[in-house]
Amino acid sequence: MFFQIRHLRLFWVCLVLLWMQAGFADSSLHQSFHGPSQVNPEPVNAHKLAPTDSLLRVAFIKAKFSFPLPIDSKVESYRIDTVRKTIVLYCNDHFAAQPFREAVVKELKDTILHLLSRPDYHVSIITLGYEINELIPNFYRSRLVLRDDTRQYRNATLPAQQVVRGLSKPYNISKGLQNRNIVLWPSHGWYYNNKIDRWEWQRPRMFQSVEDLLPYSFCIPFLIPMLENAGANVFVPRERDWQINEVVVDNDNSTDNKTNRYAETGNHKLFKYGEETGFAMPHKELEDKENPFLAGTFRTAETDVKETAAFHWTPEFPANGDYAVYITYHASLFNTSAALYSVKHTGGVTLFSVNQKIGGSTWFYLGTFHFQKGKNTKAGSVELSNQSALKGELISADAVRFGGGMSVVKKNGNVSGRPKFSEGARYWLQYAGMPDTLVYALNNDDDYKDDFQSRAEYGNYLHGAPFGPNKDRSKGLGVPIDLSLGFHTDAGQATGDTTVGTLAIYSLKDALGNTSFPNAVSRMTNRDLADIIQTQVVDDIRKQFDSAWVRRDLRNAEYSESARPNSPGVLLELLAHQNFNDMRYAQTPEFRFAVSRSIYKAIVKYLSDCHGEVYCIQPLPPTGFSAMLGEENTVTLKWLPQADKSEPDALPKNYVVYERVGENGFNNGKIVNGTEFTRAGLEPGKIYRFKVAGVNAGGEGFPTEELSVGVSPKSKGNVLVVNGFHRTSSPAWVQTPSITGFINNADEGVPSGLDVSFTGVQNDFSPESPYISNDAPGFGAGSADQETRLIAGNTFNYPYVHGKAIMDAGYSFASSSDDAVMRGQADFAGYPVVDLIYGEEKTSQNPNPAYAKIKSSALFPAELVMKLKEFIQQNGSLLVSGAYIASDPYLQKQSDSSAYEFITKQLHFGFNALGAAKTGSVAGTKNISAFSDLMLRYNTGFCDSIYRVEAPGALLPGKDANVILRYEENGFPAGVGFKGKYGVVALGFPFETVLDERTRGELMKKVMEFITDK
Secondary structure, eight states, X not given: OHHHHHHHHHHHHHHHHHOOOSSSOOGGGOOOOOOOOSSOSSOTTOOOOOOOHHHHHHHHTTOOOSSOOOTTOOEEEEEEETTTTEEEEEEOGGGGGSOOOXXXXXXXXXXXXXXXTOTTSEEEEEETTEEGGGGSOGGGOOTTSOOOGGGOOOOOSSOSOOSEEESOOXXXXXXXXXXXEEEEEXXXXXXXXXXXXXXXXXXXXETTEETTTTTHHHIIIXXXXXXXXXXXXXXXXSOOOOOOXXXXXXXXXXXXXXXXXXXXXXXXXXXEEOSSOBOOOSSSSBOTTOOGGGSBOOEEEEOBSSOOEEEEEEOOBSSSEEEEEEEOOOOOTTBOSOEEEEEXXXXXXXXXXXXXTSOOSSOEXXXXXXXXXXXXXXXXXXXXXXXXXXXXXXXXXXXXXXXXXXXXXXXTTBOOOSBGGGBOHHHHHHHTTOOIIIIIOOSSSOHHHHHHHHHHHHHHHHHOTTSOOXXXXXXXXXXXXXXXXXXXXXXXXXXXXXXXXXXXXXXXXXXXXXXXOTTSOBTHHHHHHHHHHHHHHHHHXXXXXXXXXXXXXXEEOOOHHHHSOSSOEEEEEOSBTTOHHHHHHHTOHHHHHHHHHHHHHHHHHHHHHHTTOOOOOOOOOOEEEEEEEETTTEEEEEEEOOOOTTOTTOOOSEEEEEEEETTSOOOSOEEESSSEEEEOOOOTTOEEXXXXXXXXXTEEEEEOOOEEEEOOTTOSOEEEEEEOOOOOBOOEEEEOSSOEEEEOSSOOOBOBSEEOOOOOOBOOOOTTOOOOOSSSOOTTOBOOTTTTOOEEOBOSOHHHHHHHHHHHTTOEEEEEEHHHHHHTSSOOTTOSEEEEEEETOOOOOOSSTTOGGGOOOOSSOHHHHHHHHHHHHTTOEEEEEETTTTHHHHHHTTTOOHHHHHHHHTSOEEEEEESOOSSOEXXXXXXXXXXXXXXXXXXXXXXXSSOOOSSOEEEEEOTTEEEEEEXXXXXXXXXXXXXXXXXXXXXXXXGXXXXXXXXXXXXXXXXXHHHHOO
């Protein structure tokens, strides 16, 4: 009788486990995959269960879990042992699509025992062939649960080593990602479709972007620098440099002194040709499957304790700008592990140590540096010295590449005609010398398959035997890869006002069906890595942006990007680019930064746990930054640390102060203790530019904005430039049942730095529009006129642009963030004129109004208004410029009238019209002689040098004020001037967007004359 009742209770318990709560993915997106069985799947006394949905709903009343169960979870069988008092439930693979923690496991098992009224029994739950306790990642286990050492991935087969080590950083990293090598690929890319003879994206253009580019806007500006700042070498199987110019200097074809020059200096008897092949471009463009690393030669020399030989690469740059620097060489066991490279750039000389025993025969990234147009050996070259601690080893020298460049791989006789960064991995890997049949030409004229399969095989080839490519694991370069991450945004679809959320995919079997890596580590470590990344990402998004952000499956599936890597690997589908609610976040730069930081933190935590090491998270950017002039041509920099609420130990121990002069690049930085630094010896007539980054044992955080100072040789006085333009944001949007999407007319948003993910404006706003094809995706579709173009956003360096014009007008200047002014870190004493930069600062639309994290502050906050009132009461004069300086205070005055009252009563201007002009032409008015002959244009087009002004403001002159500038197309006021005891000039367009430098100087000179002549 007991046995029958006992089974009845167990029947009800199994029904409870079958029920799922909301919050996981659509079942149609799940793929069944049966992992290795660690427990006998055919239990004694097994009873198959087939309950109906109506019974499920009755059963669910009996128990409620504090966490959602995955859709399609099932108890497939169970086993009872009344003698040993044990119960074993065998669940399907879908049940494993949730993260398991000790509290979750305890709740599941306690609930079962409670329903059975058998607290003395022991319960086991099996899924994926594992007891669910075993699905708790090592990182999340307490001391009460034994760790699983079989999945602590350590590269015992290959020693921990890196190809490239920076030698010029003024600090050491001890608790970061030093000695770690990471392969990261951002999504898909432009590819050749052989079936229709056409180059195209692999995904549709939706909501002003395309998945082939969208992950780049996370990885290139944010995630990769975070990983590298923590000490990692990061390998990317797509071009990582957005610079469309490229210069290659090679020993085979760059000996022409008139252009790009390769040279050797020292004892000529030391130089020899290598016995194997090296890089050379056999033609301007590569034929299909043609390998440039089999077409050339390389040179060698022996090392010595003193330099007796050196190799030099001097390019002729086609334009000023930032260029990535890549090297290649031939590796061997006879080579040095510390080849000394020097990159000479406009910011100085940066040194690198390259381990030439490993790697080689492909491109290796050193860093990105600023170079000026033309040829300059001292500030535009790379040098390899034979100086080394050990004498008699080899160094090898081949090509050096500067910049990303345009497409070079032909398909059906033609290249794509696009920048390399836009193309899929398959094409870059050919240019990078990867073996065709092992890495990038795996299928017969199917570049689509080649592309997604080649990404993981690139990592395998870098890693090398026994972790090499799946077609031949004996091949490779010997670079010990620690993990790989595929970053995508194709997490599925949803309708309504919810997000789709974050999906993480791992594989318990590799491409050959093995359940462990070549070093015998269990591939269960893939699940640990996926769980840690997904948990960190979802938790941080919920804390900072959206408490209802969906955590989708933790899915075991044999996707190529998760099954092919022969080191731990995860395919992350961060969000759904098909879903507008997800894309509102994806288009927000603060979200991109936060998610990238989450992924970086997860990788640090996973790897430190695998190696039993203590980790430290790098700091957030300092705040409250100011650069104030002192006596005897000095400048004092001040700043404050920024706490990370989710990582209380992520505080700076020291700081690095970076400096650049004029248009040159930044130097290698100076380590500073404390939050203040004084720089003496400023040369009159030069402009000095600074930024500060926090440093701790985990590495270097992102820096502050850039501030500038300059001392005029014959100064008429001092001006303080205050930067109030800190906004970055997504475009404005509308969301109704019939019309939904991004609207760019009045506010197209502000990217952070440069953005490459914008393809063109949205033109299909109907949620009912059906998907037909990638060319006609329906709802969310947009134009393609801007794709692959670099779009300038807020580059956080506008005090330099303003300061240069101020210097041209004969004044010295200092600069400060508005935050520092409001905190009292910087004051107006000694500065009779303040230049307030507002750019495109305004109150931004927020995807989730409950979270202030991504809501820009309104213009003229109360603390700043108080400081400015005190300033003008002391007869201080003010220049304020920005597209929304009147409209934003006017639109916000219902909730806070103080800002609007201040601009109308103290600054003597008001709001006339928003989006007043489109052409960008402005002319001075005849009634104010100082401006009567002035003509200028501000930027109204997309470009990579300055952001576009889409909605300049028309101002209204206040009491005793005059219109000094007008928009030519309609005569609306573009500038207003007031003169009394103090002077004010207000410009309805951002000063820094005036296109011509000479005109900016002329405008600033007239402004200074106007406001100082009282």
